Amino acid sequence: MTTADISTVFLDLDDTICRHPRSTADRLADAFNAAGVNPFFDVTDFRRWLAQVSADTRLELREKCFARIADEQGRDPADALAVARTYEDPDPTSVEFLPGAESALDRLGATHDLALVTNGGRETQTAKLEALDIADHFGALTFAGSDHAVKPDPQPFEYTLSAMGVSADETVHVGNSLRADVAGAHAAGLQSVWLEEREMAGAHDPHHTIASMHDLHEPPWM
Numbered sequence: 001m002t003t004a005d006i007s008t009v010f011l012d013l014d015d016t017i018c019r020h021p022r023s024t025a026d027r028l029a030d031a032f033n034a035a036g037v038n039p040f041f042d043v044t045d046f047r048r049w050l051a052q053v054s055a056d057t058r059l060e061l062r063e064k065c066f067a068r069i070a071d072e073q074g075r076d077p078a079d080a081l082a083v084a085r086t087y088e089d090p091d092p093t094s095v096e097f098l099p100g101a102e103s104a105l106d107r108l109g110a111t112h113d114l115a116l117v118t119n120g121g122r123e124t125q126t127a128k129l130e131a132l133d134i135a136d137h138f139g140a141l142t143f144a145g146s147d148h149a150v151k152p153d154p155q156p157f158e159y160t161l162s163a164m165g166v167s168a169d170e171t172v173h174v175g176n177s178l179r180a181d182v183a184g185a186h187a188a189g190l191q192s193v194w195l196e197e198r199e200m201a202g203a204h205d206p207h208h209t210i211a212s213m214h215d216l217h218e219p220p221w222m
């Protein structure tokens, strides 16, 4: 099969199709401010620990991450907990499209079958899809980490392939995370399209790299 035989496109949701107008960095700065603590770590530290800890609630997850960072830096754990508690979760209904994403869905949807493979809770992710009014674009919605293993586990991709009745070699997955999307797609035997972001490159080699969702208007695998 050649790359021109791609029939199906899987897409990630967060920071691929949509984003919050107020970034994680903004909300973290707000949290330090509200807690009256001088900023002692940034989003990079937060993301690094997020990948390594697990918890039942978002608050507990933040408490664990921030406490590890405080420990690492010899800071007062009380400061970490204060910041974890003042950090405000983003409102899922306030999401906005990334540039080019809405028209990319329209264009790709005319020539390919589309499915969503997103990490995140069903309720939160569904609220975003409703706010954007895009659920109808997708033949399958897979909420990895809620009903399935978390990407980069191949299981949510494999589940979606079977839900769509397609094989891995006729499917590409588009996403912004090298770790979750590119590595996950490869683990399931799919081609990958990486929406480039400032993240450490090199660990996983995407088949295609795009600078913005506008670049999907002319699919890079065609």
Ligand SMILES: [Mg+2]
Binding pocket: 012, 013, 014, 015, 016, 175, 176, 177
């Ligand atoms: Mg993402």
